[in-house]
Amino acid sequence: MSSQPFVQSSPFPTTSGSYRRKSKFTFKHLSQLSHYSTTCPLRVIAHIDLDAFYAQCEMVRLGVPEDQPLAVQQWQGLIAINYPARKFGLNRHITNTEAHKLCPELILQHVATWKEGDEKWAYHEDAAKHIATHKVSLDPYRRESKKIFAIIKDCLPAAPLQRVEKASIDEVFIDLSAQIHSVLLDRYPELQGPPPYDDPTEYLPRPSITALNWDTDALVDLDASETEDDDPDWDDIAMLIGSEIVRSARAKIREELKYTCSGGVARNKMLAKLGSGHKKPNQQTVIRNRAVQHFLGDLKFTKIRNLGGKLGDEVVSMFNTDTIKELLEQPLEQLKRLGDDTGSWLYETIRGEDHSEVNPRTQIKSMLSAKSFRPFVNTFEQAVRWLRIFVADIFSRCVEEGVLENKRRPKTINLHHRQGSQTRSKQSPIPQGKAFTEEMLFDLAKNLLAQVVVDGRAWPCANLSLSVGGFEDGVADNKGIGGFLVRGEEAKAMLTSGRHASDAQTEMKGLQPSEKRRKVESGGIQRFFIPREGSRDDVEQSHDPFRREEDRDYSELGSNSDSPEAIDAAHSDEAGRLTLLKRPSTPENHDVEADIPPDFLPPSAQPQSLSQRINHFQQQSLDTYFCSRCSTHLPLTDQAEHQDWHFAKDLEKDLQAQERSNFDTPTPRHTPGLPQKSQSRGRGRPVGSSSTVKGREKGQQQLAFGKQ
Numbered sequence: 269m270s271s272q273p274f275v276q277s278s279p280f281p282t283t284s285g286s287y288r289r290k291s292k293f294t295f296k297h298l299s300q301l302s303h304y305s306t307t308c309p310l311r312v313i314a315h316i317d318l319d320a321f322y323a324q325c326e327m328v329r330l331g332v333p334e335d336q337p338l339a340v341q342q343w344q345g346l347i348a349i350n351y352p353a354r355k356f357g358l359n360r361h362i363t364n365t366e367a368h369k370l371c372p373e374l375i376l377q378h379v380a381t382w383k384e385g386d387e388k389w390a391y392h393e394d395a396a397k398h399i400a401t402h403k404v405s406l407d408p409y410r411r412e413s414k415k416i417f418a419i420i421k422d423c424l425p426a427a428p429l430q431r432v433e434k435a436s437i438d439e440v441f442i443d444l445s446a447q448i449h450s451v452l453l454d455r456y457p458e459l460q461g462p463p464p465y466d467d468p469t470e471y472l473p474r475p476s477i478t479a480l481n482w483d484t485d486a487l488v489d490l491d492a493s494e495t496e497d498d499d500p501d502w503d504d505i506a507m508l509i510g511s512e513i514v515r516s517a518r519a520k521i522r523e524e525l526k527y528t529c530s531g532g533v534a535r536n537k538m539l540a541k542l543g544s545g546h547k548k549p550n551q552q553t554v555i556r557n558r559a560v561q562h563f564l565g566d567l568k569f570t571k572i573r574n575l576g577g578k579l580g581d582e583v584v585s586m587f588n589t590d591t592i593k594e595l596l597e598q599p600l601e602q603l604k605r606l607g608d609d610t611g612s613w614l615y616e617t618i619r620g621e622d623h624s625e626v627n628p629r630t631q632i633k634s635m636l637s638a639k640s641f642r643p644f645v646n647t648f649e650q651a652v653r654w655l656r657i658f659v660a661d662i663f664s665r666c667v668e669e670g671v672l673e674n675k676r677r678p679k680t681i682n683l684h685h686r687q688g689s690q691t692r693s694k695q696s697p698i699p700q701g702k703a704f705t706e707e708m709l710f711d712l713a714k715n716l717l718a719q720v721v722v723d724g725r726a727w728p729c730a731n732l733s734l735s736v737g738g739f740e741d742g743v744a745d746n747k748g749i750g751g752f753l754v755r756g757e758e759a760k761a762m763l764t765s766g767r768h769a770s771d772a773q774t775e776m777k778g779l780q781p782s783e784k785r786r787k788v789e790s791g792g793i794q795r796f797f798i799p800r801e802g803s804r805d806d807v808e809q810s811h812d813p814f815r816r817e818e819d820r821d822y823s824e825l826g827s828n829s830d831s832p833e834a835i836d837a838a839h840s841d842e843a844g845r846l847t848l849l850k851r852p853s854t855p856e857n858h859d860v861e862a863d864i865p866p867d868f869l870p871p872s873a874q875p876q877s878l879s880q881r882i883n884h885f886q887q888q889s890l891d892t893y894f895c896s897r898c899s900t901h902l903p904l905t906d907q908a909e910h911q912d913w914h915f916a917k918d919l920e921k922d923l924q925a926q927e928r929s930n931f932d933t934p935t936p937r938h939t940p941g942l943p944q945k946s947q948s949r950g951r952g953r954p955v956g957s958s959s960t961v962k963g964r965e966k967g968q969q970q971l972a973f974g975k976q
Contacts, residue, residue, distance in 0.1 A: 290471035293502050295463035298472060301506070302449040304431060306536075306623040309557070310503050312510040313626065314442040315532040315540035316420065316517065319549035321438035322348035325412050326377045328526050338375040339367060343399050347379070351549050364396075380405045382657045389661070403639050403657055406437075407665065413437045414668075416521055416529075417630055423517040425450075434630040439544075441537055443626035444510045451509050452502070472502060480508050483515065485533075486547045488559040503557050507533060511554050518552065536622035538572060539563070545571075560620040565593045569618055582606065583614070592618045631676070631739070632669070637661040638684075638733030645729040648721055655713045658734040663706040666736070671704045679738030681709065683716035686731040694719050698736070709736075 300308035322340045337353035339346045356371035378395045381402040389405035424430040431443040463470040514531040531552030532543025543553040568590045570580045604611030637658040669676045683694045694716040892901045
């Protein structure tokens with residue numbers, strides 16, 4: 269993107285024959301800038317926020333002048349008010365009637381709605397009167413939001429110099445650190461070299477520029493200890509470059525889509541967001557590092573994210589203030605009354621510290637379609653009609669996400685149902701093997717609703733919502749089954765190669781050992797597929813060096829060739845016919861022999877000669893050993909491991925036999941000092957019989973009753 273011209277600085281400028289004083293930043297800080305380090309003092313974060321976004325969308329759609337007061341209506345309330353209308357005192361807490369009294373020229377535009385029975389949202393003039401049969405649709409605003417984010421990303425360089433986080437439908441965070449690092453090295457050559465003495469803790473040379481042009485940016489005044497007469501340091505220059513980038517992106521959005529937005533540039537996300545809201549509309553605020561304390565001193569901490577709700581109320585109640593300036597007087601120990609973690613976070617936040625990352629994501633995680641019913645829904649049929657609208661809403665948004673092209677796809681569907689004070693949820697996985705259709709979603713939604721009804725107390729229903737989530741990127745480069753088959757000239761080449769291998773194999777039969785070995789069946793599904801290196805079958809069969817060549821035969825057709833297609837393939841030499849080949853059982857030499865005719869190969873890549881194969885077999889036989897227990901030839905390197913395997917199997921058998929024996933004849937526990945009782949006792953044996961008495965049956969033992 270283009271930026272305003274800068275005067276190039278000279279490397280290590282001097283004044284009166286001596287080096288200028290150094291920067292307070294080091295070469296290490298400069299390196300951290302390129303890696304998006306959250307603790308880098310040169311870090312630059314931008315926040316871009318659309319001005320009254322919903323209202324702007326309607327103004328652009330309707331083509332009304334920019335100074336025309338306009339508000340977006342949802343039923344009887346206002347959800348967005350443009351800045352010309354705000355001058356009349358309008359806010360989102362007043363009704364439509366009150367708004368017209370304050371501003372008679374106000375244009376009230378109701379949001380688009382889904383009408384019961386319709387298959388698409390639309391703008392209805394009387395939508396506010398039909399709250400019972402219409403449902404709000406925000407799709408027009410989502411579509412415009414996508415266009416805006418696309419322009420922002422186009423204004424930035426490609427990854428890894430781009431890191432954008434979609435914060436909401438109308439705001440975005442940008443980590444400009446890596447891009448600014450690249451610009452700094454380009455504009456200031458003195459930063460390109462290694463640090464002196466190769467020490468990254470060495471300080472950077474001071475910038476030669478003494479005045480910076482901030483154009484139309486709103487600069488926050490410096491802290492009391494700083495003055496504008498001080499020469500800028502590298503953090504000021506980094507902020508300046510960041511402001512140029514944001515200004516250019518805002519201008520591009522304005523030019524192409526007619527939308528205005530405000531920007532904030534600072535060293536972290538919290539300050540950047542506060543900056544974008546500091547001067548609205550259509551302005552940007554730069555909060556330099558030297559101006560942070562002055563900027564925060566006049567703010568209420570309830571404006572900071574996560575401090576505007578219950579936590580903010582708790583802080584106000586505990587310390588009797590809502591200003592950052594007064595809260596700064598509280599020591600850390602007092603703030604920890606809110607909790608150790610909360611107190612530490614608050615202590616750093618009010619001092620302008622925030623080390624949260626810009627999460628590089630702009631894609632949505634879930635989609636929700638919901639409706640609060642007035643009057644309530646009382647029957648299953650009514651609820652199903654609303655489910656149809658929910659599904660149509662969600663499916664249309666999924667189509668925009670690329671589900672039909674398998675770009676993204678949700679994994680789960682959820683139904684939330686509220687009856688009185690009771691809320692119930694049902695969830696179901698979305699089948700991944702089926703086509704993603706509207707009817708499929710509708711069937712899943714009805715099934716979830718039926719589960720709620722079966723649980724009981726489903727009516728009257730006050731609120732119903734449907735959502736899908738767990739979006740995943742689709743699998744790319746998938747091949748159909750035809751992609752694995754060998755056709756045409758490639759099949760002929762493989763067939764020719766197979767015949768050469770078969771001829772060589774015939775010559776070798778007289779040289780192979782007379783011992784009979786198992787041969788892999790010529791059938792099987794492998795013969796239909798392109799050979800692949802390193803398959804599991806290859807590894808298993810490579811244990812036997814003699815079988816490697818014996819099994820290297822090819823078959824033009826499988827054993828099951830009764831079908832007309834198979835018969836045609838067997839009797840036709842036409843190039844386009846499908847030739848079915850058996851896959852080789854080992855990867856060695858098969859890449860050469862199976863894929864390319866030997867005549868077209870250099871000598872080094874051609875199949876081995878007969879004498880070479882004999883030497884190969886003899887060498888292989890020396891490197892193997894024969895296991896007599898399983899009648900298998902294995903490499904010598906696997907001998908110890910193979911013997912351990914036999915030992916483990918023998919041990920397993922012994923343990924199993926012992927467990928069976930213990931189960932059949934359990935042994936009673938023997939108490940020390942007492943005579944051990946027999947494991948079993950024959951019924952009716954006379955007392956005092958001894959195990960040594962002739963004629964005693966096996967397992968019987970004399971019981972010593974009455975003996976001391």
